Amino acid sequence: xxxxxxxxxxxxxxxxxxxxxxxxxxxxxxxxxxxxxxxxxxxxxxxxxxxxxxxxxxxxxxxxxxxxxxxxxxxxxxxxxxxxxxxxxxxxxxxxxxxxxxxxxxxxxxxxxxxxxxxxxxxxxxxxxxxxxxxxxxxxxxxxxxxxxxxxxxxxxxxxxxxxxxxxxxxxxxxxxxxxxxxxxxxxxxxxxxxxxxxxxxxxxxxxxxxxxxxxxxxxxxxxxxxxxxxxxxxxxxxxxxxxxxxxxxxxxxxxxxxxxxxxxxxxxxxxxxxxxxxxxxxxxxxxxxxxxxxxxx
Amino acid sequence: xxxxxxxxxxxxxxxxxxxxxxxxxxxxxxxxxxxxxxxxxxxxxxxxxxxxxxxxxxxxxxxxxxxxxxxxxxxxxxxxxxxxxxxxxxxxxxxxxxxxxxxxxxxxxxxxxxxxxxxxxxxxxxxxxxxxxxxxxxxxxxxxxxxxxxxxxxxxxxxxxxxxxxxxxxxxxxxxxxxxxxxxxxxxxxxxxxxxxxxxxxxxxxxxxxxxxxxxxxxxxxxxxxxx
Ligand SMILES: Nc1ncnc2c1ncn2[C@@H]1O[C@H](COP(=O)(O)OP(=O)(O)O)[C@@H](O)[C@H]1O
Ligand SMILES: [Mg+2]
Numbered sequence: 001x002x003x004x005x006x007x008x009x010x011x012x013x014x015x016x017x018x019x020x021x022x023x024x025x026x027x028x029x030x031x032x033x034x035x036x037x038x039x040x041x042x043x044x045x046x047x048x049x050x051x052x053x054x055x056x057x058x059x060x061x062x063x064x065x066x067x068x069x070x071x072x073x074x075x076x077x078x079x080x081x082x083x084x085x086x087x088x089x090x091x092x093x094x095x096x097x098x099x100x101x102x103x104x105x106x107x108x109x110x111x112x113x114x115x116x117x118x119x120x121x122x123x124x125x126x127x128x129x130x131x132x133x134x135x136x137x138x139x140x141x142x143x144x145x146x147x148x149x150x151x152x153x154x155x156x157x158x159x160x161x162x163x164x165x166x167x168x169x170x171x172x173x174x175x176x177x178x179x180x181x182x183x184x185x186x187x188x189x190x191x192x193x194x195x196x197x198x199x200x201x202x203x204x205x206x207x208x209x210x211x212x213x214x215x216x217x218x219x220x221x222x223x224x225x226x227x228x229x230x231x232x233x234x235x236x237x238x239x240x241x242x243x244x245x246x247x248x249x250x251x252x253x254x255x256x257x258x259x260x261x262x263x264x265x266x267x268x269x270x271x272x273x274x275x276x277x278x279x280x281x282x283x284x285x286x287x288x289x290x291x292x293x294x295x296x297x298x
Numbered sequence: 299x300x301x302x303x304x305x306x307x308x309x310x311x312x313x314x315x316x317x318x319x320x321x322x323x324x325x326x327x328x329x330x331x332x333x334x335x336x337x338x339x340x341x342x343x344x345x346x347x348x349x350x351x352x353x354x355x356x357x358x359x360x361x362x363x364x365x366x367x368x369x370x371x372x373x374x375x376x377x378x379x380x381x382x383x384x385x386x387x388x389x390x391x392x393x394x395x396x397x398x399x400x401x402x403x404x405x406x407x408x409x410x411x412x413x414x415x416x417x418x419x420x421x422x423x424x425x426x427x428x429x430x431x432x433x434x435x436x437x438x439x440x441x442x443x444x445x446x447x448x449x450x451x452x453x454x455x456x457x458x459x460x461x462x463x464x465x466x467x468x469x470x471x472x473x474x475x476x477x478x479x480x481x482x483x484x485x486x487x488x489x490x491x492x493x494x495x496x497x498x499x500x501x502x503x504x505x506x507x508x509x510x511x512x513x514x515x516x517x518x519x520x521x522x523x524x525x526x
Contacts, residue, residue, distance in 0.1 A: 004406075209376065210376035210377035210404070
């Protein structure tokens with residue numbers, strides 16, 4: 001294509017947008033909202049990988065042993081649990097080791113002061129059991145409870161609940177986002193339709209004098225793609241700012257509950273920019289195609 | 299050269315607009331197509347620039363079977379043919395100059411060539427001093443001349459006109475006739491459907507008469523032959 005022609009197609013596309021500025025504005029808005037939601041989805045999807053890894057670590061359960069269980073019995077019990085199906089690991093943690101662990105994880109001075117090894121240690125002996133994955137943890141819990149010398153099993157259910165709700169959230173966003181994408185494409189196709197109708201005399205003359213089909217179509221593709229492009233810029237900006245804020249807040253906050261190990265800002269910026277721009281332009285061009293096929297009789 | 303061999307045009311509603319037309323128009327000819335309204339003149343013309351396809355039979359433009367031309371190649375066929383209508387089909391928001399330039403832009407003529415070619419075409423139709431005028435500022439005759447300038451600016455081998463003087467008074471009609479004659483003298487084949495008895499009877503060119511979809515008369519130096 002000649003450079004003059006390319007310049008002309010862009011000029012015509014621009015003319016179409018300006019002419020139907022309100023409709024174009026609505027279409028840009030719809031794309032922006034869609035992509036905002038899509039962007040939230042991307043943030044979750046990208047972070048989900050690291051969240052599930054974290055959850056995998058936290059799915060382990062603490063098996064509290066009865067007081068009368070001796071150290072030898074406890075070691076035997078640990079081996080036994082290790083042999084159960086779906087168990088990845090079982091590790092005996094004595095009262096005193098428990099004190100070290102708590103002190104390591106918790107920096108609350110008042111609480112750690114009352115926690116001491118020896119006679120006054122009120123922590124129980126326990127076995128830390130790690131099931132193979134979240135879904136089998138319930139079964140493992142049942143199996144362990146059936147053994148002798150077990151006081152209780154403290155399962156970190158919160159992890160699994162968190163995971164479930166994250167997955168549910170992801171699906172809701174996905175359905176919502178697809179619906180909005182369709183709406184946005186429809187709005188774009190509607191703007192393009194208006195442009196096509198406004199230009200029907202020009203198109204008639206173009207056909208008559210022998211303009212190629214692509215020459216006639218190009219400005220409408222560009223118009224749709226441009227609406228998609230402009231609709232992408234705002235969500236990219238907003239999401240990147242918000243994400244940067246999040247990353248700062250979480251890395252600057254309390255260290256011990258580091259459940260959300262978030263993906264770094266630079267990586268996320270790349271994922272978001274590429275995917276949102278790609279989808280935005282795709283929605284725009286798709287909207288154009290809808291209109292061109294229905295209304296542009298060449 | 300335009301050839302039609304046993305051409306039928308049947309519209310989807312069942313109307314047989316053309317029924318077995320056989321015709322040959324040589325390069326450089328000037329042809330009037332006459333006949334009562336509804337006879338099939340416009341259908342005949344539309345087959346030539348491939349606005350319509352023949353239902354059966356063969357239409358050849360310079361030896362090319364228009365029915366076989368792939369959709370994406372139709373534009374190239376149309377570049378060989380300039381079309382002029384009764385209602386001019388000018389773009390109302392564009393000046394005379396821009397209307398003509400629009401046709402060159404549409405076929406991707408390099409920008410540098412556009413201005414000299416548009417000016418040349420407008421000069422040929424006698425509108426050098428009205429280039430900046432909008433169609434609404436021009437008389438009917440002037441508008442038709444702009445549309446003729448647009449039709450010839452791409453140097454087509456054929457000019458096909460469907461009642462180009464239908465909306466004009468006698469004086470303007472004659473201006474358009476002289477203009478088409480001049481274009482024909484330069485070697486362009488001209489085919490013109492018309493109801494203008496006076497013009498046909500004065501110019502004495504080849505006349506093809508169509509009635510109810512059939513060519514009933516085809517004579518060199520013919521007359522209009524109807525009383526309307
Ligand atoms: N697109 C169309 N669909 C159906 N019928 C048509 C169409 N165009 C023309 N006709 C019919 O075909 C016949 C010939 O029309 P036309 O070629 O326009 O004749 P003319 O130009 O001589 O008046 C008429 O009966 C007209 O109603
Ligand atoms: Mg007609």
